[in-house]
Amino acid sequence: LRKEIAKKYERKWNVQLDPETEVLACIGSKEGFSHLCLAMMGPGDTAIVPDPAFPIHNYSVALAGANVVSVPLGNDEKFIKNIATVIENMYPKPKLLILNYPHNPTAMTVDEGFFEPVVELAKRFRVAVIHDFAYGESCFDGYKAPSLLSVKGAKDIGVEFITMSKPYNMAGFRIGFVAGNKDMIEYLATIKGYYDYGIFQAIQIAGIIALRNCEEDIITQNQRYQSRRDVVCEGLVRIGWEVEKPRASMFVWAKVPKEHSKGKGSIDYAIDLMEYAEVAIAPGRAFGERGEDCMRIALVENEQRLRQAIRNISRFVRKDR
């Protein structure tokens, strides 16, 4: 299984990995992510986590007894400069920087070259980096998400998590992987030695088969998500919500205009939508303070159901006005 991941990294991102020491399988990437935070952090330690964030990126740090320093999420030079300023002004220095592109919940992406200054910054301040690359293969319109590990020297400072849940639709199987820095992988392997006995063999075999034979299915699946994305984005624009068409992930991140939310927070607005429009979408606030004006729509229903959801939201918005 580890050899197949090493082959995949070479094939897709031109990254060479030693399957013995630079790859580890986890019971889903979330398990590996949180146990790595537990292995690396404790009271008095700090991690930098962009806001908004996938909840476990904050909670893994908190569950380890460490502190989170939030920085506004970004994907440009200004964002990296801001992180450098935060690190420079902190004592003791943060231990970890947590990144996630393509991003959940905002679907924010980065271009080739983004990770180079990240690696430089991590080396300069001796901060470890964990990159959650869960949506690295869920890309549209020909976009190719860059891997942290494809940057020279990245293996000196960090690791990347990938998962079989999204590209191979194997969320219930619980298989994910961490790849990169040998020491960080050893910390995780050590703590996992206390907590679990690895992955059921039949599931490992299913993982190997998927990795060997199902690359084409990823393309088909991405086309399906892309069509759903178009339905949702076009529908929301008609309603008057502010959306940018995402080029990756499984989400659309939309800003609700004030004349629709009428001062209601995103959590209350999501409850209203559930009650009066029979549509369940995630409130931006669930992902952090900076998500407050937004909603996350998951592309996990078929196009017909998504059109129905858009119609219901539209009816709710018109009635409520």
Ligand SMILES: Cc1ncc(COP(=O)(O)O)c(C=O)c1O
């Ligand atoms: C950013 C991100 N990381 C990790 C995961 C979890 O993946 P896994 O099923 O491998 O634990 C998800 C899925 O919900 C996710 O959105």
